[in-house]
Amino acid sequence: MSILEVSNLSIRFGGLLAVDDFNLSLERNELVAVIGPNGAGKTTIFNMLTGIYRPTTGTITLEGENMVGLKPYQFAQRGITRTFQNIRLFSNASVADNVKMAATMHTTDNLAQCLLRTPKMVRNERALDEKVMRLLERLNMADKANLLAKNLPYGDQRRLEIARALMTDPKILLLDEPVAGMITTELEEMAQLVKQIREDFDVSIIMIEHHMNFVMPIADRIKVLDFGKTIAEGTPEVVQKDPKVIEAYLGGAYQNVDA
Ligand SMILES: Nc1ncnc2c1ncn2[C@@H]1O[C@H](COP(=O)(O)OP(=O)(O)O)[C@@H](O)[C@H]1O
Ligand SMILES: [Mg+2]
Known part of the structure; x- marks a missing residue:
């Protein structure tokens, strides 16, 4: 089917x-x-x-x-997730944070949990960071994780968009x-x-x-x-x-x- x-x-x-x-x-x-x-x-x-x-x-x-x-x-x-014809990144955020934000848009953690930083929250956060790095490694961008998105060459910005999409x-x-x-x-x-x-x-x-x-x-x-x-x-x-x-x-x- x-x-x-x-x-x-x-x-x-x-x-x-x-x-x-x-x-x-x-x-x-x-x-x-x-x-x-x-x-x-x-x-x-x-x-x-x-x-x-x-x-x-x-x-x-x-x-x-x-x-x-x-x-x-x-x-x-x-x-169903997409990338855009005109790149849409958070240009002043790091490469890693750009990917991470794609996931946190759908997270179930509520505001109270965020403020209290419960153990569950900390675990989630660590799992998220690991996932981000795994993705960046697979897209050959791990060495650029801490660069600001706006400082990436154009081709890498396109790859970063794809990494963001895969995060979900x-x-x-x-x-x-x-x-x-x-x-x-x-x-x-x-x-x-x-x-x-x-x-x-x-x-x-x-x-x-x-x-x-x-x-x-x-x-x-x-x-x-x-x-x-x-x-x-x-x-x-x-x-x-x-x-x-x-x-x-x-x-x-x-x-x-x-x-
Ligand atoms: N929100 C909209 N309002 C009016 N016309 C639109 C809108 N979105 C797209 N169009 C028109 O629809 C047609 C197809 O656009 P688009 O799907 O962007 O083409 P492509 O991606 O193949 O270049 C174009 O003529 C475009 O101007
Ligand atoms: Mg088009």
């Missing part, structure tokens, strides 16, 4: 049908890429899959549970343009990291991308969006040869994006 079922998802902003009848059946541990030109509706899909926007029509079902109408924190609690133990990880703004030499490293995360953390991944070359080697399946509509889908090999994709995506203004 698939972990996530998205059926007939649409959203309208005034006169604009930003996403038109999007469908996805995501398998456990699958890596699906959603590609398409700017304004195609990719980020809007993530906003619906995380409860930020409520779809105009359609259903989102996670492990059999209806998700439409739930709040963003409830999407996170149930295991997601079942489904949504990556919105994880290589946006990166230089060519960083792309291969990020591709390897995404592959490794899928294996090590046993998550399903939906990845929005712009760079065809980045998703081709790592995605199981690709969905191609244009003006809110899914114009093609299938394995990277199939999608690459689809005339509609070549015309809408590869042939036009995006020809040189991957050069």
Whole structure:
């Protein structure tokens, strides 16, 4: 059984049908890429899959549970976590604290416990610190734990965002343009990291991308969006040869994006 079922998802902003009848059946541990030109509706899909926007029509079902109408924190609690196209970090906090805060947003410790620092609280805190360091080690950032987030090179900031997302133990990880703004030499490293995360953390991944070359080697399946509509889908090999994709995506203004 698939972990996530998205059926007939649409959203309208005034006169604009930003996403038109999007469908996805995501398998456990699958890596699906959603590609398409700017304004195609990719980020809007993530906003619906995380409860930020409520779809105009359609259903989102996670492990059999209806998700439409739930709040963003409830999407996170149930295991859907995302990164953002525009990096959102606490720039004046350390790398380790950035990761730690991702977990404490969902902690059950109440204010009284925080002030009293009960033994349970201290234990939780220590467990949290250990988890942060384990995560940073797996993302090859342990040596940067005490740096301020704002002082990290751009590629590391993107990795830190992913570390933050993993801190909540997601079942489904949504990556919105994880290589946006990166230089060519960083792309291969990020591709390897995404592959490794899928294996090590046993998550399903939906990845929005712009760079065809980045998703081709790592995605199981690709969905191609244009003006809110899914114009093609299938394995990277199939999608690459689809005339509609070549015309809408590869042939036009995006020809040189991957050069
Ligand atoms: N809150 C909103 N209100 C009005 N229009 C929006 C809103 N969010 C997104 N859109 C529009 O929806 C379309 C798809 O946007 P987006 O999902 O960000 O595209 P992509 O991520 O594929 O570049 C764009 O035309 C955008 O301007
Ligand atoms: Mg976007």
